[in-house]
Amino acid sequence: MESQAQNHELVLVIIPTFNERENIEIICEKILNQIINCNVLIIDDNSPDGTGQLADALAHKDTRISVLHREKKMGLGSAYILGFQYALDKNYLSVVTMDADLSHDPIAIAQMQQLSQKYDLIIGSRYIENGAMINWRWYRYLISQMSNYLVKIFLGIPFKDCTGGFKLYSTSLIKKILTEKIFSKGYAFQFEVLYRSIKLNATIIEIPIIFSNRTRGMSKLSFREFLLFGYTIFLLKFRTWNRN
Ligand SMILES: Nc1nc2c(ncn2[C@@H]2O[C@H](COP(=O)(O)OP(=O)(O)O)[C@@H](O)[C@H]2O)c(=O)[nH]1
Ligand SMILES: [Mg+2]
DSSP states (O other): OOOHHHHTTOEEEEEEESSOTTTHHHHHHHHHHHOSSEEEEEEEOOOTTSHHHHHHHHHHHOTTEEEEEOSSOOOHHHHHHHHHHHHHHTTOSEEEEOOSSSOSOTTHHHHHHHHTTTOSEEEEESSSTTOEEESOOHHHHHHHHHHHHHHHHHHOOOOSOSSOOOEEEEHHHHHHHTTSOOOOOSTTHHHHHHHHHHHTTOOEEEEEOEEEOOSSSOOOOOHHHHHHHHHHHHHHHHOGGGOO
C-alpha cells in the first residue's frame, strides 16, 4: 500500500465519471503507462452502465488507482471538490483534473508536472498557439467560444481557455480554494475556480493541448449546464459577499 510519505511526491489525477465504461480502463492505462509519479482517483456517480464496478476492479488490480463512489449524479464541480479534499487528506503533491473520455491526452501531464515547480495552476489550453480542438461539432465549438467570450467580458479573466477541464493545481492553491464558498456544482466550476484562483493571486500559465472529441460514450453537457454558466457569471460578478 502507498504510504502518505510517498504521496507527497505524487500527482493525483482526478477523473470524474458518469457512464464511461468504454473509456475508463483505457484512460487509466494510458496515464499510468505514460506518466511517472502519479496515482489516479476515479469519482463515479453510480453510473448505470457499471463504470463504478469496473473502476473497483481496476483499483483491485493496481494500487495506484482508487475509487470514490457517490450515490447519484451530483455534478462535475462537486466531484472535483471531493477529489481536492481527498488529495489534501492523503498529502499529495499536486492534482491534475481530466476527463475520462480520452479527449485529454495524458502526455501533457509530464509538462504540467515540470511547470508545477513554478506555477500554482497550469491550464491545458485549446485556444492558444499550437493548441487545437479536433472533431468537434460546430455547435459545441460555438458553445465553448461563447462561454469563453462571456467569461472574459464579464469577469475579465485574461486567459484564452477558461472553460477547459485539463489542469494541474498545486495543493497550496487547493487549500486556499477550499476555504472559499464554491457554488458551481457542475461545469461552471472550471471558470469559477479559475476566477477565484486569480483573486487569490495564484501563479497561472496556459500550455497548448490538442483536445479531440470523444469517440466512445456520450457527452453529459446539457442545456441546463449552459444556463448555469450564465448564472455563475452573474453571481461572481454581482454577489459581492462571495468575494474576498
Ligand atoms: N462523477 C461525475 N462525473 C461527471 C458528471 N458529469 C460529467 N462527468 C464526467 O466529466 C467528464 C467530462 O464530461 P463530458 O461529458 O465528456 O463533457 P464534454 O467533454 O464537455 O462533452 C467525463 O469524464 C464525464 O464522465 C457528474 O455529474 N458526475
Ligand atoms: Mg468530453
